[in-house]
Amino acid sequence: MQLQAQLRVGAALLLAVAAGISSYVFAGYAQGYRQSTRNLQALTSFDQALKAGNAASTERAPSNILLSLDPHSATSYASIQAEVAGSRQRTDAALGQLQQLIRTQPQADAEGSQLARARASLTQARAAYDALARHMPAERSPQDLQAAIDKLIEARSELDPLIGDFYHQAQQLAPDQTGIMQMARILSDLREYGGRLASMLVVPLSTPQPIDPMRRLGMAALRGHIDELHHLMPGDMHLPGRNDDDIQEVRSRVERGFFGHTLAMTDALVASQGADYGIRAAAFTSQVRPDLMALEDLEDLFMLRAMAQVADTQRAEGRHMLLIGAFLVSFIVFALSVLRAAQNLVVRPLLLAKREIVGLANGDLRRAPRAGNSMEARALHEAIDTLRQQHMRGMQLAIERDELSKALRRQAHTDALTGLHNRHALEEITGDLSAEPVRLSKGRGLVLIDIDYFKPINDEHGHIVGDLVLREVAGRIRHLVKEPHMAFRYGGEEFAVLTNGLSMKELCQLAEDIRRAISGDSISAPGVSALSVTASFGVAKGNTVVITWLDLLNAADTALYQAKAQGRNQLVAAPQSTDDMLRA
Numbered sequence: 001m002q003l004q005a006q007l008r009v010g011a012a013l014l015l016a017v018a019a020g021i022s023s024y025v026f027a028g029y030a031q032g033y034r035q036s037t038r039n040l041q042a043l044t045s046f047d048q049a050l051k052a053g054n055a056a057s058t059e060r061a062p063s064n065i066l067l068s069l070d071p072h073s074a075t076s077y078a079s080i081q082a083e084v085a086g087s088r089q090r091t092d093a094a095l096g097q098l099q100q101l102i103r104t105q106p107q108a109d110a111e112g113s114q115l116a117r118a119r120a121s122l123t124q125a126r127a128a129y130d131a132l133a134r135h136m137p138a139e140r141s142p143q144d145l146q147a148a149i150d151k152l153i154e155a156r157s158e159l160d161p162l163i164g165d166f167y168h169q170a171q172q173l174a175p176d177q178t179g180i181m182q183m184a185r186i187l188s189d190l191r192e193y194g195g196r197l198a199s200m201l202v203v204p205l206s207t208p209q210p211i212d213p214m215r216r217l218g219m220a221a222l223r224g225h226i227d228e229l230h231h232l233m234p235g236d237m238h239l240p241g242r243n244d245d246d247i248q249e250v251r252s253r254v255e256r257g258f259f260g261h262t263l264a265m266t267d268a269l270v271a272s273q274g275a276d277y278g279i280r281a282a283a284f285t286s287q288v289r290p291d292l293m294a295l296e297d298l299e300d301l302f303m304l305r306a307m308a309q310v311a312d313t314q315r316a317e318g319r320h321m322l323l324i325g326a327f328l329v330s331f332i333v334f335a336l337s338v339l340r341a342a343q344n345l346v347v348r349p350l351l352l353a354k355r356e357i358v359g360l361a362n363g364d365l366r367r368a369p370r371a372g373n374s375m376e377a378r379a380l381h382e383a384i385d386t387l388r389q390q391h392m393r394g395m396q397l398a399i400e401r402d403e404l405s406k407a408l409r410r411q412a413h414t415d416a417l418t419g420l421h422n423r424h425a426l427e428e429i430t431g432d433l434s435a436e437p438v439r440l441s442k443g444r445g446l447v448l449i450d451i452d453y454f455k456p457i458n459d460e461h462g463h464i465v466g467d468l469v470l471r472e473v474a475g476r477i478r479h480l481v482k483e484p485h486m487a488f489r490y491g492g493e494e495f496a497v498l499t500n501g502l503s504m505k506e507l508c509q510l511a512e513d514i515r516r517a518i519s520g521d522s523i524s525a526p527g528v529s530a531l532s533v534t535a536s537f538g539v540a541k542g543n544t545v546v547i548t549w550l551d552l553l554n555a556a557d558t559a560l561y562q563a564k565a566q567g568r569n570q571l572v573a574a575p576q577s578t579d580d581m582l583r584a
């Protein structure tokens, strides 16, 4: 597999492993985050149910005060009336929010009906209050007053099942927060029972009249519940984790106010047998109200604490998820960067170097584009440059060798004196004449030229002059013999012209031209008067009889011999060739 592919597969595997591990851990935190979100929703819903209950309980205090006031005489009537309207608005708003939450509940229908009943009861109770409030205090019968108060208590009781449902649901979803939620519920119940207890004293105090025995029994039962709940409250309400000074402070307010002041006052009023209570309903309600509010405050603090704890957990899970996400993204970026760097620093330089080396091997000496600036890449490029230099030297040597061998070959085939091809060159074409005869094509022609009476020139004028004559004769032959025909120094004072594609007539014409050229102008040499030189010619051509090179040479040689014999300075065509000429 290629390095690039290996790198990619490696990076993909690494990423897959990192993604797998991250996903596994992420899924754990995501589960925790979802759980915390559900817990928080459950706690918020329970808190909203408690708030709705508290709002309905709280509405009673200003309503009860209003019923003990004279609409015409009491100066505070209008402000209490406004307070009643405000508290009713707050109750309605809290119930509205509760209704929204109920829509998302599993038992939305049953809880919705329960809430509708509570609202209907509340509307009835408010109507009863409003009807009584329009009358003068003297016109309000104790029975009607009590009935209105009872209706409001009853309307508040209608919310208890809903609070119970939300409590159980929150307890199931957020079991860790059960202790705090229990505490909040106890405080909510205490607030309601304390409010009811106070409400039950409103009629006796307003009238004033003794508390009837039945009501006294009911109040005793409530008082018992309150004591039970008080006992359920732990002495030490210290919560782990956060600073809970605020809880301790409100708790002591509750102990002093509700369990101390309110219950003591209530107990004293219940215990007094006569109708002279020494305090009127409005004043009593006003005194009790802050103590009941302290219970609500404490409950609020507990719920806030529970929700804050869950929110902390949720934030921590969210942070972990973010961290893992950031880690995974960073890892992906890192892995891709490493891959890219490896590609740029290793793979690409290697591929380009490979291309350059292959180019060198194929004779391309150009410097190819390069990549990578690492030490290793530079070393690789230096090695390629060295290889190129060696390759260039090798090529240069090869060229020189080639030229040398061409020169040698040329030299081996050239006659040093005349510069014509030598006999060896002719034998390259004809082959070894002493060996197996080699066939020739009919187009081949041969003219053998032998200088006449050359020995006397040598003898008379010396070899140097003889050489000069040979060079001059060779020059005149070369002048007339053009490609594709070739001129040779066949040996001593003998020359040969090998033709290709000439008819016998053309061949004889060429031989005659050469003869005239040799015998034409005399040859001058230093210290020698003009030398007249002639030569004899034997001409032959391939045909049906002359079919090998040996045949051709023999035919030309015989003709030359004949030319010599007939008096020299003439040409003789081989007889077979002459037949051809005649036919031609």
Ligand SMILES: Nc1nc2c(ncn2[C@@H]2O[C@H](COP(=O)(O)OP(=O)(O)OP(=O)(O)O)[C@@H](O)[C@H]2O)c(=O)[nH]1
Binding pocket: 450, 451, 452, 453, 454, 455, 456, 458, 462, 463, 464, 465, 466, 467, 470, 491, 492, 493, 564
């Ligand atoms: N100067 C010189 N003489 C050479 C060379 N090669 C051969 N010879 C001479 O050429 C002469 C040839 O003489 P012969 O063979 O008797 O021929 P010839 O004198 O030309 O007489 P015919 O051919 O019969 O006309 C000899 O004297 C050789 O020494 C050479 O390279 N230089």
